[in-house]
Amino acid sequence: MPEIMYREALNQALAEEMERDRRVFLIGEEVGKYQGAFKVSQGLLDRFGSARVVDAPISELGFTGLGIGAAMIGLRPVVEMMTWNFAILAMDQIVNNAAKLRHMSGGQLRCPIVFRGPGGAGGRLSSQHSQALESNYTYFPGLKVIAPATPADAKGMLKSAIRDENPVVMFEGERLYAVKGEVPEGEHLVPLGKADVKREGKDVTLITWSRMYYFCEQAAQELEKEGISAEILDLRTLRPLDEEAIVASVKKTNRAVVVEEGWPHSGVGAQVVDLIQSRAFDWLDAPVLRVTGLDVNMSYAANLENATQPDAEKIKAAAKKVLYVEKQ
Amino acid sequence: MVASSSLPKEKLLSMYRRMVLIRRFEERAGQQYGLGKIAGFCHLYIGQEAVAVGANEAMRPDDYMIAAYREHGHALARGADPGMVMAELFGRTGGYSKGKGGSMHIFDVEHHFYGGYGIVGGQIPLATGMAFASRYRNEGRVTVCFFGEAAANQGSFHESLNMASKWKLPVIYVCENNRYGMGTAIVRTAAVAEIYKRSAGYAMRGEQADGMDALKMHDAIADCLEHCRAGKGPVLLEARTYRFRGHSMADPATYRTKTEVEEERKNDPIPRLRDHIVGGKLAEDGELDAIDAEVKATCEQAVKFADASPEPSVEELWRDTTVAEGEEDVRPRQRVLGAQVSWPEWPGPGDFDVRWEIEPKEPTAQDEKAQLASRAEERNKQGNGRATTPV
Numbered sequence: 001m002p003e004i005m006y007r008e009a010l011n012q013a014l015a016e017e018m019e020r021d022r023r024v025f026l027i028g029e030e031v032g033k034y035q036g037a038f039k040v041s042q043g044l045l046d047r048f049g050s051a052r053v054v055d056a057p058i059s060e061l062g063f064t065g066l067g068i069g070a071a072m073i074g075l076r077p078v079v080e081m082m083t084w085n086f087a088i089l090a091m092d093q094i095v096n097n098a099a100k101l102r103h104m105s106g107g108q109l110r111c112p113i114v115f116r117g118p119g120g121a122g123g124r125l126s127s128q129h130s131q132a133l134e135s136n137y138t139y140f141p142g143l144k145v146i147a148p149a150t151p152a153d154a155k156g157m158l159k160s161a162i163r164d165e166n167p168v169v170m171f172e173g174e175r176l177y178a179v180k181g182e183v184p185e186g187e188h189l190v191p192l193g194k195a196d197v198k199r200e201g202k203d204v205t206l207i208t209w210s211r212m213y214y215f216c217e218q219a220a221q222e223l224e225k226e227g228i229s230a231e232i233l234d235l236r237t238l239r240p241l242d243e244e245a246i247v248a249s250v251k252k253t254n255r256a257v258v259v260e261e262g263w264p265h266s267g268v269g270a271q272v273v274d275l276i277q278s279r280a281f282d283w284l285d286a287p288v289l290r291v292t293g294l295d296v297n298m299s300y301a302a303n304l305e306n307a308t309q310p311d312a313e314k315i316k317a318a319a320k321k322v323l324y325v326e327k328q
Numbered sequence: 329m330v331a332s333s334s335l336p337k338e339k340l341l342s343m344y345r346r347m348v349l350i351r352r353f354e355e356r357a358g359q360q361y362g363l364g365k366i367a368g369f370c371h372l373y374i375g376q377e378a379v380a381v382g383a384n385e386a387m388r389p390d391d392y393m394i395a396a397y398r399e400h401g402h403a404l405a406r407g408a409d410p411g412m413v414m415a416e417l418f419g420r421t422g423g424y425s426k427g428k429g430g431s432m433h434i435f436d437v438e439h440h441f442y443g444g445y446g447i448v449g450g451q452i453p454l455a456t457g458m459a460f461a462s463r464y465r466n467e468g469r470v471t472v473c474f475f476g477e478a479a480a481n482q483g484s485f486h487e488s489l490n491m492a493s494k495w496k497l498p499v500i501y502v503c504e505n506n507r508y509g510m511g512t513a514i515v516r517t518a519a520v521a522e523i524y525k526r527s528a529g530y531a532m533r534g535e536q537a538d539g540m541d542a543l544k545m546h547d548a549i550a551d552c553l554e555h556c557r558a559g560k561g562p563v564l565l566e567a568r569t570y571r572f573r574g575h576s577m578a579d580p581a582t583y584r585t586k587t588e589v590e591e592e593r594k595n596d597p598i599p600r601l602r603d604h605i606v607g608g609k610l611a612e613d614g615e616l617d618a619i620d621a622e623v624k625a626t627c628e629q630a631v632k633f634a635d636a637s638p639e640p641s642v643e644e645l646w647r648d649t650t651v652a653e654g655e656e657d658v659r660p661r662q663r664v665l666g667a668q669v670s671w672p673e674w675p676g677p678g679d680f681d682v683r684w685e686i687e688p689k690e691p692t693a694q695d696e697k698a699q700l701a702s703r704a705e706e707r708n709k710q711g712n713g714r715a716t717t718p719v
Contacts, residue, residue: 063487101443106427
């Protein structure tokens, strides 16, 4: 299986879906001639032309709404957000139109559209450009929210999202685009709404998604050396949550740590913890802990930026705490 | 273009019928609101009927129409069933959206009426996208988008006009300027209160029309439709109009003087059209009186229908949030009345070609290389004696 970068996996997904379905078009800032701010759309303009790879003005609300309007009469737009920070300007369209069209019309209209772009810390970009905003979108009925960690999942989930009949919000990662991994060639679909056990373990479950998966993996490898077997459950889809997978893993390990890049308050992790306490309380041997970004805005200074984010050390410490293991 | 002066009698009577229908329907809605049968926000269209009806008569049935939250009139103009619109206002299962949307969210997709939006200006980008889809699939359909003058101060308006003009999208932005955004006069909030002038900033056609005259509205829209279908891009059409009632049923409209409202009522679009028809000897008063009576009965029946329609079942809560795989769209008149309806069918994955290029392809480096090489070959053939260096 070829090993390719996350951005190349997304590019494959887009190209394949555009090839098989003329209703699919890509619109966003710098997606065409510039070949994508993060090179996800490299080569697509040449291949599909300027009506299907549309360089939009810097009007996030406008082109997002344009995509929704096209989706409600039968096209399948992919709206690229240069980053999710900028998409806050488009949130009204996503929340008040895309998420509610089916409802407001009493089932007459549907809105098959994908909003995608990078979220999370950018790397020395300070507070406006470094935010994990996925929990905002998981709040709304009517939306699906996905955040794949690996190139294979990125490809398979984007393809599924494009074929889905609902609006899908996809969080990629600025710092994931260059990550390499094995990706199946051609048709490769990963279903939405299904979590994935990325690492089997028996002592504690690390529940995570997107870039934090890699820190969990590092933590799990280090814990293994200390004789602790950690399971990693990559949620991949944040709405709808794969409740069964979460409950099954917690019932197996009896301990859980939820790891997310974003802020603790009202984060997705809070929802996961609620699910565990309500459905797996009797199986728990320790309170569920969360490792999150610190409850402060992101700084530019390298040391402050690092200290703000979760890392393997923090995850390991939390895992040991739920195992009541003394710090070595 | 078919100018209103040459419109056949049937068309004029149809316009008259629909305007009276909207007027009587809205009066009944106001009354039912007072009785507590309708709740929430309820924005009446009384006074503005000529805008939607004039526009609709010029449009093709398969053109796209979309509006804001003062939209009962647009839906009725398009051909929606009055009883089902009233049932939606009542929050009953017989409504177009099963009672889930209410007054602000009337959708009648069968008649290409796409809603019904409660965030000021939020539907303007949607209209832009519908026009984009029309151009993308080369359909020749035009989108007609209605919004109030206060929406023209939203970013959604400006962002949409810019894209629509740049990409020459077939869309008519109809600004229904009734002079008040809720209780605030537009002159108090807009640096340029003549909204059509804003088209200049986007190099697109912009003009005003008399929104109190259905025939003038018809002609203005017919002309704009022709412009759009010829591929000349969008139009911003400002319809000067006036609402005779408050912003919503909750608004006593104390911010307007009695004299102002009385003056405006003299421009009532319904007597105006009636005078045109009768004065032009196209129909007798009796014929129009018969329409009045028929419409009155229709509205009476609409209220009865709504009242008799049950509340939606609580299980309905769990439908229409997301679409399950294989789930079909709901066809309201079929669901409620058992009617056979023709439903819009969108072309599938390979059912059309995308021939549109937003920007002409620029020559690639390879193209340029090939061009230079062929020129060099040309020169060699001409035997000019100079050596050419392959590029």
